[in-house]
Amino acid sequence: MKKFRISPPVAAIILAVVLFLLSGLLPNGYGSDVDVAISQATNIVRLAVFLGVIAAGQTLVIISGYEGIDLSAGSVVTLTAILTYVIVSGENAMVIPALLVAIAVGALVGFINGLGITFLKISPLVMTLGMSGVVTGAIIVINHGNVSGKIAPIMTRVIARPVAPNIPIPGAVVIWLLFGLFMWALLERTTFGKNLFAIGTNRVTAKLSGVNVTWTNIGAYALAGALTGFGGFLVVGNTGVVFIALGQPFLFPAIAAVAVGGTLLSGGKGSYWGTMAGAIVLTLITSLLTTMQMGESVRRMVLGATLLALISLYGRQKSFRQ
Amino acid sequence: MKKITWNSLTTRNPALFAAILLVLVIVINAIVQPNLLAIDTLNGNMRVFLPLILLAVGQTFVMICGGIDISVGGIVSIVNTILATQVGLNGSIEQLWKFVLISLVAGLLAGAINGFFIAILRLQPIITTYATGFLYAGFALFLLPNPGGGIPRAAADAYRTTTPLGIPLAFYIIAVILLLWWFLRSTKYGRYLYAVGGNAQAAYQTAVPVTWVIFSTYVISGVMAAFAGIAITLLSGSGNAEIGNAMTLTAITAVVIGGTALSGGVGGVAGPIMGAVTMGLIQNIISFSNVNTWWETLVKASIIVVALAAPGVINLFGRRKS
């Protein structure tokens, strides 16, 4: 006997579609205009890209288990966005070096997180929250109140504009799909990915099966940092401006997106496809609230309640009495 | 004869590290600020540290029981916004008292919500309080979208200048906390706290009401966060929905350097109180040692990370040697 179950990523997609259809019924929704509906849907997916990429690193560290979480992601986004902005300074030629710097700086922060968590046995929450402070401090030092820089035209062209004049798919969405493919391959088609699931499920078993638990764990945090760095690069490519609070608003929705996508918050199980679906759902909820002219406070409360509802569904622990 | 290691020492005296650190920062602080121990400076310092001390004490209960509460910042913000919006700069002292009571009830309720999800539904503490924290912060913003409001000047003045018998008010409050703690620890409830944190399954088999003990710690943490919110409102005299955000990490750091392990089962409130004072003095040292303003956040955050890492580093070298 097999119980019929919808996998969480599919459930998230269904939820997204239902929410989107319902949003048409709002007084200022798209109503019966199909063209407007499509352009709205495209826009939501485009906005979800940035959240989705930032949530990729979070997916990795949550899969790595043992209360894995990366609360430094928000400030890393800001830092790498600012670095990109400053390095590029409007030069197309500097885009690739800036991208590499963004990824390397993100990886470095993640690597330090990993070292503290594994060798010094600091809990991921405390370690990454602490690093978040350090990175924010670094941002203030670099920023000195204001920075001068500029993004390059090619970044806007590739990230923010449609792929081709007659194809209304934004470049960012194409990048995201390729990125999703990369994440899938990383998790499902590499030894690292398989070992990551193993250490998230049971570290004793993993070690006794020859997995280097410590370095796999450090690798997860370093890689998460690198991916978040890439996220920062994309974000600035889209917005074109930087400010100190640029990255922080992405942090909570990113974690919620991972949860919505069905990744087990206790580790060992999950997928990036799920996180992508989760990012779309959360972006949709946010834009719905904006359409309904709800303020920042309501947005936060709804997001908080959403995450709470989801962990109540997925996240129950074993009871003492069996 | 058992070998004395750092580990065995800190297991027996969890507050040892905090005490060493406290002496260290007092000495450094006295060098950069010679009048540190003058009664006015002491009063000025302690009333600034008090909110953090209260928050850290509440967090200690949760952490001894093996949990964590990262929603406390949100609760502080709620209390601050309740007082600032409902009492107002021109409110009466009676009204202030009334809303102080309401604030405490709000803290209790917020704690009970955390306790319900964690103890009764058995969700993971980190992610649950992260979600509720976001929710609470949103609610605070809902009450007070823009900084403003306030409490009667007389109340803020009283908080600033009350020094019965020439001793700052904060010391009386610390004394009361220590006395209550000493009392509580010698009751059955005190034993239950350590038993649940030490080994929840064994405690359950021994018929300790594990669920209610865990629930109670979140309620205590919520109420203590409300007291912290009241204290910080008396200190600032005005309202700001973001006021609690930064306090969560500082409070957890204070508890961790105060010798309470995140894994539970050890610790007391004396350590976290010392930890909170240490955190405050570090801020003091930075302000007095002419660190460039731009560098302040980075320096402070780095010191926090180093303080969090120190016990781990000591243990790491201890392991290497043996």
Next chain:
Amino acid sequence: MNVSLSARNIVKRYGGVVALSDGNLDVQSGEVLALIGANGSGKSTLSKVINGVVVLDGGQLLLNDKPVQFSSPQAAKEMGISIVFQELSLIPLMTIADNIWLTREPTKGLGLVDRKIIEKKTLELLSLFEGTYETVLSPDTVVADLPPDEKQIVEILKAISFDPEVIILDEATASLDSRQVQRLFELVETWKKAGKAIIFVSHRMEEIFRIADKYTVLRNGFTVGSGEIKDVTENDLVKLMIDKESVLDFTRDTYDEETMNQKPVCLEVNDLKTEVLAGVSFKVREGELLGLGGLQGQGQRELLLALFGDIPFKGEVRFLDESVHFRHPRQAMKKGLALVPGDRNREGLLYIRSILENLLLPSWRKYGLPLKMKKSISDANQVAASLNLKMAGLQEPVSSLSGGNAQKVVIGKWLMRSPQLLLLDDPTKGVDVGTKGEFYTLLTKLCAEGKTILFYSSDDEELLGLCDRVLVLHDGKIRSELIGDDLNKESLVSASLGVTNGGES
């Protein structure tokens, strides 16, 4: 004061696994009932049911002939039922006194715990085992600092501290030395006289015949027999414990010491020491199935883990004529070692992951980048087929498998690497009879192929039936080496209990 406790047709399932199908027992005042059964037969589950720690799925408990339901350990305690847990129920960082009186602390005014009374009462309790302690025990000693036997004693004292009517001793003697067991049995006699009912869960025959009045035998979750101890012999009980169609009458090639001695040495261990092991030396030759025996927890597990590089050790190890000192299982694995750990779920499996991923966990690196999935699946299918693994598909989670099949996955993941030396830590624990038979055939076959096996089992019959040679460990040392005619039940049991003086190494 008279008390009687009965269990009728108790059923208990953990997820899909049935731990108890039809558990029955009766015990009354002034009696010691021995609850007997092989590992995994449901003894501990039945004791947990009686104590209210687990929810029962069927059946009834009768206390003084009235049906009772325990909704929690608290409820059972209030009815006067107390249990000494096999996995201790102590809080490591609390003191002896705090542990013993937890939830029943005597209080004085204002709800303060009365330390003086606690200390006095604790001293009284501790004096029951006076003279058997290695260290000076005071009520303020932290439990984490105690050796295993003294922790066990604290657990016993905790269970009797509230003067219960029914006392369950679940493998309480396993970590006690003979003087402590003697003292415990004297106490049991006084409890009998005081009209208490005692349930003694054990698989040590000698102790059962010393102390018990009645017996109840469990086998695979069923009560298969009960009666008066005086009417039965040890053999009768053993027969009841083991299934009729015993798996042990399969034949293996006779052991030829001379041929064996000509084979090259696979593993040579010299004076291996860990926190538990006090200097162990031995040799195994290629194609040999060397057994490790002895009571549980005498260092067998540590020996296997140390050889596999999981725990640090001192001493010399030579593997296939090369001096090795593994510091991580990965290094051991690369040289051709494999370890099947003792606790399947906690150490051997990724419970929520698929069978495929469990089988391939040590081997992914061989499948390149990106991983060649088709090849990995066909390799896994091959191993699964050779092990006769019963499954719905490789993508199903391991949690969907029965105990025996799950254990096949643990062995299978190593077979995929064709190791030279297999270290097995009690691999048949909680495995059904049919699968056990398959394992025996598999192990014999592997040895015939020239692989070497180091095999610890808590089941003496298994060691006797399967091994060429058995090293008996006691207290971190090799107590005896049993070979040829010496390899029989009597010598194995006496060596396990540490009473022999033959073959000291």
